[in-house]
Amino acid sequence: MRIGIIGLGTIATAVVKGIAEDGHDIAVSRRSEKNAGHLAGRFGNVTVADNQEIVDRSEIVFLGLTEDVAPNVLAALRFREGQQVISLMAGLDLARVADMTAPATMAARMIPFPSIATGGSQILAHGDSSLIHALFGARNSIFEIATEEELGTYLCAQAVLSPAIRMVKDAADWLAHKGADPEMAETFLRELVGSSLLAGPCDPLLDALDTPGGYNQRLRQHMTGSGMSDRLRDGFDQLLA
Numbered sequence: 564m565r566i567g568i569i570g571l572g573t574i575a576t577a578v579v580k581g582i583a584e585d586g587h588d589i590a591v592s593r594r595s596e597k598n599a600g601h602l603a604g605r606f607g608n609v610t611v612a613d614n615q616e617i618v619d620r621s622e623i624v625f626l627g628l629t630e631d632v633a634p635n636v637l638a639a640l641r642f643r644e645g646q647q648v649i650s651l652m653a654g655l656d657l658a659r660v661a662d663m664t665a666p667a668t669m670a671a672r673m674i675p676f677p678s679i680a681t682g683g684s685q686i687l688a689h690g691d692s693s694l695i696h697a698l699f700g701a702r703n704s705i706f707e708i709a710t711e712e713e714l715g716t717y718l719c720a721q722a723v724l725s726p727a728i729r730m731v732k733d734a735a736d737w738l739a740h741k742g743a744d745p746e747m748a749e750t751f752l753r754e755l756v757g758s759s760l761l762a763g764p765c766d767p768l769l770d771a772l773d774t775p776g777g778y779n780q781r782l783r784q785h786m787t788g789s790g791m792s793d794r795l796r797d798g799f800d801q802l803l804a
Contacts, residue, residue: 564588564698567621569614569636571595573677575627575651576602580680582698583609590617615640623647623694624667630654634663642667647694649673653718656711657690670694674718679703687721689714719802723795731756 566582568575568591576598579589583606590612591599599611618624618640628636630652637660642648646667650660653674661669671690678684682702688695689708696705708714731752738748759768772779 565620565622566590567612567617567624568592568627569617569624569640570627570629570633570651571598571602572627572629574675574679575625577677577680578625578627578651578675579606579609581675581682581684581702585698588620590620592617618642618646621646623649624664625649625651625673626660626664627651633660637663640664649694651675672714674714674721675699675703676721676724687714687717716803719799722799722802726795727756 565588568579568589571579571592572595575591576595579591579602583589583602587608589606589609591602591609593599593611593613602609603611612620614636622645624642624646626633626637626648633652633655642664644666646664647670648660648664648667649670650657650672651674652660652672657669657672660672669690671688671692671694673692673695674687676684676686679686679699684699684703686695686699686703686705687708688705689711692705692707699705706717708717732749735745735749735752738752739745762768772783774780
């Protein structure tokens with residue numbers, strides 16, 4: 564496929580890495596000079612171009628712009644009928660982006676995560692996700708979201724990732740402060756949490772870790788008793804608002 568990427572931040576760069584070895588002809592934005600140069604130097608099928616040139620040569624255009632600059636950038640571009648547009652932008656709904664990119668077809672919104680660069684990423688998809696499945700489905704997990712409202716709640720809930728990572732880092736730092744090797748401490752905790760969550764649903768895992776008087780039960784009770792769960796739900800509600 565002939566694919567264009569307009570806007571080349573961290574996520575869009577990871578998207579390119581995730582499909583660059585699949586034989587596509589990929590053009591990326593010149594204005595993101597550092598990321599563009601890195602991708603073009605690493606992959607022979609990735610070229611750097613101006614935004615209008617990207618639109619002119621591409622069958623599929625990914626939009627990785629920030630929502631504050633997207634209206635001005637897209638207003639200056641001429642899309643055409645028959646093109647498919649996939650938005651990576653979390654803050655702009657399908658209808659608004661469709662207006663900005665007409666007469667191209669606004670196919671879907673796609674919310675990936677940095678691990679899409681190597682595969683194994685979760686992808687939130689809203690709209691016609693057939694292209695997303697074709698490009699990314701073999702190596703990633705795609706979650707179909709029915710409405711813009713539901714996608715909004717998922718975007719809020721996924722923000723649990725950062726505090727969860729912070730908790731693991733804080734635990735690793737505590738171990739290191741007690742004399743453990745810092746690298747081994749973090750690796751142990753990352754693998755422990757990651758493999759445990761991937762093993763199955765949360766409720767059975769919590770039951771298995773609920774040994775009366777055990778370390779896991781005692782720490783969880785301490786933290787929930789300190790308001791952790793209530794603060795988390797309050798944070799989600801504030802994000803949604």
